[in-house]
Amino acid sequence: MxxxxxxxxxxxxxxxxxxxxxxxxxxxxxxxxxxxxxxxxxxxxxxxxxxxxxxxxxxxxxxxxxxxxxxxxxxxxxxxxxxxxxxxxxxxxxxxxxxxxxxxxxxxxxxxxxxxxxxxxxxxxxxxxxxxxxxxxxHLTPQVSQVTMSYSLEDQSKVEQLLSDRNINGNFVVVQPTSRWLFKCWTDEKMAKVITALQAEGVCVILTSGPAESELKMIARILALCPQEHVHSLAGQLTLRQLASLIDRAALFIGVDSVPMHMAAALKTPLVALFGPSKLIFWSPWQAVGQVIWAGNYCKLPDPDAINTHTAERYLDAIPVQPVIDAARKLLP
CATH class of the missing domain: 3.40.50.2000 (Glycogen Phosphorylase B;)
Known part of the structure; x- marks a missing residue:
C-alpha cells in the first residue's frame, strides 16, 4: 500500500x-x-x-x-x-x-x-x-515518483515521550531485524555483532519489531547476545505510524526486507537494507538513501516464486557481518 x-x-x-x-x-x-x-x-x-x-x-x-x-x-x-x-x-x-x-x-x-x-x-x-x-x-505528465509515509502529531508526541523516558536525546540507530517470514531474516548472531560494533563506538541502538511472539523472541535472542549499554527495545510497542515517526527521527535505519525498510526509504532516512530472495527489481527500497546489501552477491539464491514462505531457512545468512558494519559507519553522521 x-x-x-x-x-x-x-x-x-x-x-x-x-x-x-x-x-x-x-x-x-x-x-x-x-x-x-x-x-x-x-x-x-x-x-x-x-x-x-x-x-x-x-x-x-x-x-x-x-x-x-x-x-x-x-x-x-x-x-x-x-x-x-x-x-x-x-x-x-x-x-x-x-x-x-x-x-x-x-x-x-x-x-x-x-x-x-x-x-x-x-x-x-x-x-x-x-x-x-x-x-x-x-496522459498525466509529469508524474510524482516519490513514495511518502505520513504520521500524525500524536504519533510524534508518543515517540518523543518514549525516547524521553529512556533518556535518548541524541542520534540513534533503528534496527528492525524481524519479518513475519524467517526466510527474509539474517542470523541473530550476525545482527548482534553489528549492534555490538555500533555500541562499541558509543552509538545508541533501538530495536523494533512487530508484536508477533516469534518476532519478540528473535529480539530477545539478539539482545541476549549484545552488551546492555546503549541499546533499547521498543519491539512490539509501536503502531506502524509511530514506527514511521521513530524512523524519521533516526540517524540510520538497519533492517531486512520488510515494511519498515520501505518506510525508511520513503522518509529518506539513511538505511542499510539486507535483501534476500525477494524479487529485487520489484521490492528493493525505492529511491533509498543508503545501501542495499543483496545476499545474491554472496551465494546463489532460489527462485523467489519457488520459495516455501514457511521455511525456517534464512537465505540472508550468506551476507557477511563486515560489509554491514562498514555501510553503517559510512552513513552515520
Missing amino acids: LLTTPVISTLKQHYPDAELDMLMYLETWEMLASNPLLTTVFTIDRTWKKQGKVTHIRHETILIRRLMARKYDLVINLADQWRSALVAKLTGAPVRIGFDFPKRKNRLWQNCHTHLVDVTCHNELHTVEQNLSILTPL
Whole structure:
C-alpha cells in the first residue's frame, strides 16, 4: 500500500481540487491513514467472512452503498482481485481503469473496467513504476515518483515521550531485524555483532519489531547476545505510524526486507537494507538513501516464486557481518 502513494500524489498534482479516496484492507489502514492527500479511507475487514454469511453480506452491502454515494468520476483498480473489479463496476464511475492481467483475460473483467492497461513490461519495472503505469490512459505528465509515509502529531508526541523516558536525546540507530517470514531474516548472531560494533563506538541502538511472539523472541535472542549499554527495545510497542515517526527521527535505519525498510526509504532516512530472495527489481527500497546489501552477491539464491514462505531457512545468512558494519559507519553522521 505504501508503494501506491506516488499514484495518489500524481492524481492530486493534476487534479488539485479533486477528492481522493482509497479502498484497502483494514490491516494495512495505518500505512495511509495519515496521508494528507486522501479524503476518505474505506476499509475491508477480512474477519467479515468469519461473522456469518448474513453479517458478511450486510458489511459488504454497506460498503458498496457508501462508495456509490460518493459518485466517483474516476476509479483506479490497482489490484488483480475480482472483488476490486466488481466494486469498481458497482461504483458507477464513468471511467474505471484496471490492469490487463493475463489471468483475467475474460469478458467479465473487461466489463468491469472502461480501460485496461497493458502489463507486458511489468517484469522489468519496480512496483512503484508498475503502479504508476496504470495512469497511462490519463496522459498525466509529469508524474510524482516519490513514495511518502505520513504520521500524525500524536504519533510524534508518543515517540518523543518514549525516547524521553529512556533518556535518548541524541542520534540513534533503528534496527528492525524481524519479518513475519524467517526466510527474509539474517542470523541473530550476525545482527548482534553489528549492534555490538555500533555500541562499541558509543552509538545508541533501538530495536523494533512487530508484536508477533516469534518476532519478540528473535529480539530477545539478539539482545541476549549484545552488551546492555546503549541499546533499547521498543519491539512490539509501536503502531506502524509511530514506527514511521521513530524512523524519521533516526540517524540510520538497519533492517531486512520488510515494511519498515520501505518506510525508511520513503522518509529518506539513511538505511542499510539486507535483501534476500525477494524479487529485487520489484521490492528493493525505492529511491533509498543508503545501501542495499543483496545476499545474491554472496551465494546463489532460489527462485523467489519457488520459495516455501514457511521455511525456517534464512537465505540472508550468506551476507557477511563486515560489509554491514562498514555501510553503517559510512552513513552515520
